[in-house]
Amino acid sequence: MQYRFFRTCLAAALTAAMVFAPVAQANAAPARIKDIVDVEGVRENQLVGYGLVVGLDGTGDSLNNSPFTRQSLQSMLERLGVNTNGENVRTANVAAVMVTANLPAFATQGSRMDVAVSALGDSDSLQGGTLLVTPLVGADGEVYAIAQGPVAINGFKAQGDAASIISGVPTTGRISSGALIEREIGFELGSMHSLRLSLRNADLTTARRIAMVINDFIGVPTAVPEDPATVRLTLPANFNGNIVDLLTDIEQLMVQTDQSAKIVIDENSGIIVMGKDVRVSSVAVAQSNLTVSIAESPEVSQPNPFSMGQTEVVPNTDLNVTQTDMALTTVEESVTLQQLVDGLNALGLTPRDLIAILQAIKATGALQAEIEVL
Incomplete structure (x- = not known):
């Protein structure tokens, strides 16, 4: 009876999905050129530095466990005219940190x-x-900025003798406008x-459409697609302005973007993300769920009266195995992946069951999409 019920539900769900589900459009939503491309040379540059944070309320590095903090503190004091060689410095108000930033x-x-400031020691x-x-x-070893200022953190830590509470990450923070740029990148x-x-x-397809939209707007062949990731833009001879003016004129143009059929699967969390252009050829699908339940109910065994026996606990395990089979069901050709998943969801399958089914369909060659497993 249960076997027929699953078969009927799957067939009805898939049929309803194929009949009533709307057909996915061939193109994605239009987007501005400035939102889908990066301009050559217009980029950030990553910077990094090592420094000391002072003024902590006893929450700094323990100098015995962080020799780099001790060395940095002594070197800083020597540059300021304070000699601490041979002295046992025991301050707990200093922490070594790594400072990172993106040069716009x-x-x-x-x-x-x-x-951004991140603690390096303990x-x-x-x-x-x-x-x-x-x-x-x-990356070239040159100094491009100097950072200094009070650190603002989002978390906190409160601790007593028997309990403590931590909110957020109190060992990281930011300094708003905390770095002064000393060198420009030409x-x-x-x-x-x-x-x-x-x-x-x-x-x-998207690269070619970008070039066509730009050329139609300018009126002369200005843009040429070089490969799937690159469109070369050349300043027209009769253009009234420089390349910045040209970029300003074209960055607001709308382009109908396209994307390849792709499925992204995160097996650790059971997340499935799919593109709407995925298609499935004719394929038959069946799925079986195996459930194992174990219950422990130990029993107490008492010795006979006036005997020399001892009271013992006798283990009692109840093991039950249940297998639920789903009938082999045919999925018609050209049904979209969304329609297939809608039909499988009607049976209450878990995301991990769907992942296994999608990978099996891909292995048969019936899934016209790329599967990427994170």
Whole structure:
């Protein structure tokens, strides 16, 4: 009886999905060019530095366990004229930290940017601390900014003799406008006559559509798709302005983006994300659920009166295995993946069951999509 019920439910669900579900459109929603491409040379640069945070309320590094903090503190004091060689420094108000920041594109000398501060040693919290002057260097080893200022954290830690509570991460924080830019990265965008637009999601169709939209707007062949991820833009000879003016004119143009059929699966969390253009060829699907239940109900065994026996606990295990089978059901050709999943969801299958079924359909060659497992 249960076997027939599952078979009837699956057939009805799949039939209803194929009849009433709307057909997915071939194209995705239109988007502005500025939202789907990056301009060559217009980018951030990562900076990093090592520094000290002082003024902590006893939550800093323990100098015995953090020799780098001790060495940094002694070196800083020596530069300020204080000699601590041979002395046993026991302060708990100092913490070694790593300072990171992203140097914005076209940032000018003298402007400011935010920095992130993260504890490097065994500090418990950076609350109330102040970052001392910290040079921030780039990948080339050159100093591009100097960071300093009070650290603002989002978390806190409260501790007693028998209990403690932590909210957020008190060993990380930020300094708003905490770094002063000392060196600029030269890039003369306005003097360029040709540059490349890099698609954030590489696709041949989208690259060609971007070039067509730009050329239709300008009226002359200005953009050329070079590959799925690149469109080359050339300044027209009769254009009234430079390349910055051209980018300003075209970045608001709308483009109908396209995407490949793809399924992303996270097996650890059971998450399935699918593209709407995925299709399934004719395939037959069956699924079986195996449930094992174990119940422990120990019993007490008492010895006979006036005997020399002892009271013992006798284990009693109740083991039950239940298997639920689903009938082999045919999925018609050209049904979309969403319609297939709707039909399977009608049977109450878990995401992990759906993952296993999708991978099995892919193995048969009936799933016209790429599966990416995270």
